[in-house]
Amino acid sequence: MTTLDARPSTDALVVAHSPGAPDGEWWRDAVIYQVYPRSFADGSGDGIGDLPGITSRLDHLAELGVDAVWLSPFYRSPQADAGYDVSDYRDVDPLFGTLDDFDAMLARAHGLGLRVIVDLVPNHTSDEHAWFVEALAAGPGSPARERYLFREGRGEDGQEPPNNWQSIFGGPAWTRLPDGQWYLHLFDSRQPDLNWEHPEVRAEFEDVLRFWLDRGVDGFRIDVAHGMVKAPGLPDWDGHVSMIEGSEQAFEEAEHALHEHASGAAERVDEVTGSGNQGPMFDQEGVHDIYRAWHRVLAEYDGDRALVAEAWVEPLSRLARYVRPDEMHQAFNFAFLATLWHAPSLRDVITASYLASDSVGAPTTWVLSNHDVVRHASRLGLATPGSRPNGIGADDEQPDEELGLRRARCATLLMLGLPGSAYLYQGEELGLPDHTTLPADVRQDPAFFRTQGAELGRDGCRVPLPWSAQEPGFGFSPTGEAWLPQPSTWARYAADAQRGVPGSTYETYRTALRVRRAEALGSGGLTWLPSRDDVLDLVNRDVRVVANLGTEPVELPAGTRVLLASGPLDAAADGTLLIGSDTTVWVRP
Incomplete structure (x- = not known):
């Protein structure tokens, strides 16, 4: 057992990030809640969530204590990819309601003190x-046709796609039309890629930004x-294209980085998280000109409107x-999301994140789950905790639900303490958790069908x-209908079963957000304290955050005041408190 040093030597401290002003732009330290509209709350009774349903549940978010809401797409769409195939960027799909x-x-959210960010899908229509x-x-x-990427084919009579993407x-990323030409679609064939070299495309999306800004939105999350x-x-x-590649190999490489923990390991961690798309279709220099123009819009x-990059x-x-400074305001830190349950690797990616963000004067934007990856309560319950971000099925290893939740709460308090x-x-x-036993006949993700089930897709996190x-239907819809089936075991996770229950996950989040705001942790600094290899120990302003990822307990110094814990704490024989495994x-101090 290890006892934390109540007063570590200043020589052993490592400053990773200096405090900022607590009254800076709202997006620098905001906690933002993603609403996936079709799965949040259904007001109409058709089993699909909608805007009136969202409005009816905004009190839940205000009581939780978040600062803003991000809505995934609700625009007119044939729903080939759950709304990420937009047919009209200036209207609401009747599935979700009306303008x-x-x-x-929007008015209700603003009345509750919640800002609203909407999704924009500019790579394709x-x-x-x-x-x-x-x-x-x-x-x-x-x-x-110049607004899209139409090309002639290769080979005899143009029978082969224009390239091998x-x-x-x-x-294939190409579909051929009866007239012989091919069009590019990095996603589904019903999502043709736009040609962003075309001035009309650029002008159109600047106008779309203004349409929603004029209605009062507070920012945009930019898809792809x-x-x-x-x-x-x-x-x-010839590379492989996918959203994220968390794997056993990444874990082994992270362990190797630990054994060679010389200076520079924090920079090398970028190479092993698997959170980056590679290839000539991504991260090209020209995207930055687009975002400079959008920044000017x-x-x-007024109101510090924000652009958020899904990059x-x-x-x-x-x-x-x-x-x-003249481009986006936030960018999701997918390297953090993709890092496996390994304390030295987490410390390295956190340190490297501040090194990168601080170099451009931007906040680091943390995230553990979203609508595209297996929920972290399930990822962290696997034998290789944090692996399999692309879907878990009934024939796969099933997560340990109790262990996954304990680690998820631990990870969340670490994240919110940064x-x-x-x-x-x-x-x-x-x-x-994810729904990890969805039958094939209810799945709807196009990735499942385009890969003939080889990639299970994202339905499990969208229930x-x-x-x-x-x-x-656990109150999702007044009729009990739900567009994806909910596990029968979810009764214990229901909001009304947790609200007001000390130690519940909901109340833990609520307390964490209250303390985070009161202590100005979002605008604070980060100093690493010395710790054993499986413990993360840091100070942010006047709060010490300790995450024990190991199997042996950590003893708190006598007289320490606990503000919040992700799980129960044990007591030693002398009454001092012990931080157990997978607890923050x-x-x-």
Whole structure:
């Protein structure tokens, strides 16, 4: 057993990040809650979440204590990819309601002190977008086709695709039309990629930004922010394209980095998280010109409007380029999300993150779960904790649900104890695991179908939320309907079963957000204290954050005041408190 040093020598301290002003722009230290509209709350009773449902549950988010809400797409769409195939960027899909419903939701959120960020999908449109419909009708060589990436094929009679690129959802990234031309789609064939070298495309999206800014939104999360511009000539590339590649190999490489823990390991950690997309279709220099132009658009409006990059980019020094002072304001830290349950690797990626973000004066934006990856309560319950981010099925290793939740709470308190901004994915405040036994006949993710089931896809993390333990459908819909089936075991995770219950996951999140705000941790600094290899020990302002990822307990110094713990603490024979395995505590030094 290890006893924490109550007064470590200053020579042993490592300052990773210096404190900032507690009254800076809101997005620098905000905690933002992601709402996936079709799975949050259903007001109509059709089993699909909608804007009135969201409005009816905004009190839950205000009581939780978050600062803002990010809504995944609710625009007009044929729903080939759950709304990420947009046919009209200026209207609400009837599935979710109307523009009046959006305005009512926005007004209610602002009335509760919640800012609202909406999703923007600029890499591609739906194949039902007016532009693409026009392009199909106009034929080869027409100006309408110049808005997209149409090309002639290779080989005899153009029978082969223009290059060898593969779709992120599986299969070729090109589809051939009856007139012989091919069009590019990095995702599903119903999501044609736009040509961002075309001035009309750029002007259109600046106008879309203004449409929603004029309605009062507080910012935009940019989908595939690293993928809009392609390398000139669209050259062949033999690499593999996917959203994220967490693996056993990554864990082994992280362990190797520990054994060679010389200076520079923090920079090398970028190479082993597997959180970056590679290839000539990603992270091209031209994307930065787009974001500088968008930054200028947002600057025309008051209220510190924000741009948030979904950029699967490595190393972290490349990611930092997206949040330079004249570009985006935040960029999700997927390197942190992808790092496995290994204290030295987590320390390295946290340190490297501040090194990169601080170099451009941007906040580090932490995230553990979202609508594209297995929930961290399930990832962390696997034999290789943190692996399998791309889906878990009934025939796969099943997570240890209790262990996964304990580690998830531990990871969350570590994340919320760090300076910067943080994103929460709906349901994680309830401790929700993935639905890991969904049958094939209910799955809807196009990645599942395009890979013939080889990639299970993201349905498991998108199952509708449980609000009430005793109601049909756990209160998600007034009819009990749900577009994806909910596990019967989810009654214990329901919001009403946790609200007001000391030590519940919901109340732990609520307390953490209250303390984080009171102690100004989001704008604070980070100093590492010396610790054993399986413990993370840091100070942020006047709060000490200790995460024990090992199997042996850690003894708190006598007289330490515990502000919050992710799980129960044991007591030693002399009455001092012990931090058990997979537990994080916030204490007064």
